[in-house]
Amino acid sequence: xxxSFEQGDLVxxxxxxxxxxxxxxxxxxxxxxxxxxxxxxxxxxxxGERVPGRDGLGDSLxxxxxxxxxxxxxxxxxxxxxxxxxxxxxxxxxxxQEGDRLYGPGVYDMxxxxxxxxxxxxxxxxxxxxxxxxxxLFTSDEEIGSPTTRRLIEDLGRQAAAVLVTEPARDGGxxxxxxxxxxxxxVEIEGRPAHSGSRHPDxxxxxxxxxxxxxxxxxxxxxxxxxxxxxxRISGGTAENVIPQHCRFTVDLRVVSEADGQEFERRxxxxxxxxxxxxxxxxxGMNRPPYERSPGIAALFGQARALAAELGLDLGExxxxxxxxxxxxxxxxxxxxxxxxxxxxxxxxxxxEHALVSSLVVRAELMVSLLRNLRDA
Numbered sequence: 001x002x003x004s005f006e007q008g009d010l011v012x013x014x015x016x017x018x019x020x021x022x023x024x025x026x027x028x029x030x031x032x033x034x035x036x037x038x039x040x041x042x043x044x045x046x047x048g049e050r051v052p053g054r055d056g057l058g059d060s061l062x063x064x065x066x067x068x069x070x071x072x073x074x075x076x077x078x079x080x081x082x083x084x085x086x087x088x089x090x091x092x093x094x095x096x097q098e099g100d101r102l103y104g105p106g107v108y109d110m111x112x113x114x115x116x117x118x119x120x121x122x123x124x125x126x127x128x129x130x131x132x133x134x135x136x137l138f139t140s141d142e143e144i145g146s147p148t149t150r151r152l153i154e155d156l157g158r159q160a161a162a163v164l165v166t167e168p169a170r171d172g173g174x175x176x177x178x179x180x181x182x183x184x185x186x187v188e189i190e191g192r193p194a195h196s197g198s199r200h201p202d203x204x205x206x207x208x209x210x211x212x213x214x215x216x217x218x219x220x221x222x223x224x225x226x227x228x229x230x231x232x233r234i235s236g237g238t239a240e241n242v243i244p245q246h247c248r249f250t251v252d253l254r255v256v257s258e259a260d261g262q263e264f265e266r267r268x269x270x271x272x273x274x275x276x277x278x279x280x281x282x283x284x285g286m287n288r289p290p291y292e293r294s295p296g297i298a299a300l301f302g303q304a305r306a307l308a309a310e311l312g313l314d315l316g317e318x319x320x321x322x323x324x325x326x327x328x329x330x331x332x333x334x335x336x337x338x339x340x341x342x343x344x345x346x347x348x349x350x351x352x353e354h355a356l357v358s359s360l361v362v363r364a365e366l367m368v369s370l371l372r373n374l375r376d377a
Contacts, residue, residue, distance in 0.1 A: 017080075018104035019095060024144050044126050058080075065124065068133070071133065074162050108342075112168070116360060116364040131373065154330070162376075163336070167342055168348060176325075179325060181328065183255070183285060185250065191246070227254065228252075228322070231252075232251075255286075300338050311365050
């Protein structure tokens with residue numbers, strides 16, 4: 001069946017969104033991206049609510065369409081912040097199409113999927129073809145763990161019958177039905193400074209203590225349990241000839257189950273010094289709960305797979321992924337959540353980030369079908 005979406009129009013539309021650089025901590029850039037969405041939404045029978053950002057982050061945008069009943073509806077989640085700093089577009093990753101690949105900062109994660117879902121949302125709004133209320137939430141801080149938008153996501157998630165997340169598809173266009181939970185921690189070590197030559201025995205090296213702690217933390221990784229720990233950033237020291245008084249590092253934790261999240265959070269928060277006269281302070285905790293494949297999620301995937309088949313698309317299901325998303329929050333509430341509904345492609349967070357142009361039309365059509373036809377899972 002021919003599509004009413006034109007590939008060229010979708011490429012141009014996505015490119016327009018990607019051209020507005022919007023790293024999370026650039027609130028003005030994120031808000032310019034929100035302005036694009038808000039302006040186009042004003043051309044359709046859509047109710048909009050702009051939620052001001054806080055803590056130096058950008059705004060969020062809530063759009064509503066479909067029947068005005070109080071019945072639980074469909075919630076679509078997209079974020080417009082990216083990890084790429086301003087200037088990436090000009091220096092390292094210009095928007096360009098090379099064969100089937102459309103390159104650009106955030107094109108895969110996740111402006112491509114957000115744009116397709118938005119166009120599908122506008123279509124069903126103009127047609128009045130949604131069977132149930134549809135709410136579309138665009139957020140501004142997903143890439144840093146959604147610290148200011150989590151409550152909004154959860155409030156809307158509790159009211160929904162199903163949640164559709166437009167994070168990028170996995171290899172071959174597979175959707176996501178389970179994700180690991182994510183924990184983030186900051187560790188501060190304080191030792192005792194001393195001259196590294198004349199007073200070496202008096203010093204207590206914070207860097208030495210950090211090295212011992214990091215080795216122990218990395219050993220917590222247990223692939224059999226699906227638990228991983230990773231130290232991603234480290235800083236410390238004063239000068240080359242000073243026993244270092246301070247050292248700081250961050251820890252990333254990924255877990256499969258809520259019980260593992262509680263256990264490893266407790267272990268990390270309870271770190272004790274290896275050496276004398278050294279203080280170890282840990283802040284943080286679980287940032288995103290595990291997104292577990294429930295019977296409701298399995299049923300939602302079954303509906304999506306059947307609707308995709310009507311479009312000639314064999315919709316695959318990815319194995320549990322280690323990356324988190326805002327879908328973790330809604331799945332943990334018990335609301336059936338289907339993730340990875342964005343574009344196919346690769347290279348998220350890299351300078352090779354790209355979307356596959358051949359995936360655009362069918363992914364947009366799938367979202368239209370989901371918004372029109374989803375039943376209770």
